[in-house]
């Protein structure tokens with residue numbers, strides 16, 4: 001079975017959705033402002049003869065029609081980081097402040113961690129965690145090349161993560177960019193569709209719920225948690241967030257995504273989800289010529305939450 005068949009009834013234009021899923025994904029880089037401004041970086045690319053096109057919804061992102069930037073000197077010097085356009089959404093959604101204490105629960109190889117560090121102006125404390133030691137070396141390499149110095153790297157199962165050894169009582173924010181069935185990456189890895197099974201989806205759901213729940217539990221009242229996946233499967237998206245909303249005092253937060261998206265769904269097969277799941281964003285490949293993505297932003301509640309966020 002091709003899992004994309006399941007989503008044709010969710011999208012506005014099933015033909016355009018399927019066509020986009022069959023097309024190759026454009027190569028994209030993010031300008032790392034810890035090293036250089038977007039203007040200076042564009043000038044360096046001009047000097048190096050690298051062709052680029054601006055991404056209309058974010059001037060820190062550039063499309064490279066001729067492919068990978070890996071051998072250009074602005075890349076080697078950490079002015080650029082190759083990452084999918086939609087992969088910029090979690091850090092933009094969390095929008096951390098300089099000085100914040102932020103946890104990236106599933107951080108490797110570090111695209112979102114390094115973007116968070118950029119938005120935090122390399123200050124505060126950023127904890128990049130992943131349970132896969134091999135992938136953590138890529139995170140460390142990326143952080144070093146991009147000049148990130150506010151990062152603590154940890155190698156734990158995010159479901160049992162503790163802040164005790166870090167001397168931090170609670171987080172200001174967290175990103176849970178969880179392991180998923182990766183359907184939305186089919187434009188660069190068509191294999192994901194061939195290997196897809198409902199059993200695999202079901203095996204991920206418990207892990208996803210555990211990681212998001214831990215992120216909520218570690219975050220202070222009024223702090224925010226972003227949950228993201230690169231899959232379309234509602235079982236891994238709305239159903240996971242719905243489960244955590246029901247078991248905690250966290251609430252969905254409306255967030256204006258800077259590109260075309262569809263709202264999160266509130267029913268799927270025989271399941272109903274909280275109406276507030278409509279505040280989540282689904283990104284389908286044909287909407288912006290990107291990969292597929294899901295992002296939900298939650299605010300942690302509790303007695304102090306309203307005053308903490310100045311409401």
Ligand SMILES: C[S@@+](CC[C@H](N)C(=O)[O-])C[C@H]1O[C@@H](n2cnc3c(N)ncnc32)[C@H](O)[C@@H]1O
Pocket residue numbers: 087105106107108109110111112113129130131132135156157158159177178179180207
């Ligand atoms: C979608 S990838 C993260 C990509 C990363 N956020 C980035 O932008 O570069 C999911 C990651 O979760 C990690 N992972 C899987 N199960 C985990 C767990 N229980 N605790 C922590 N990390 C986990 C995987 O090793 C993988 O690196």
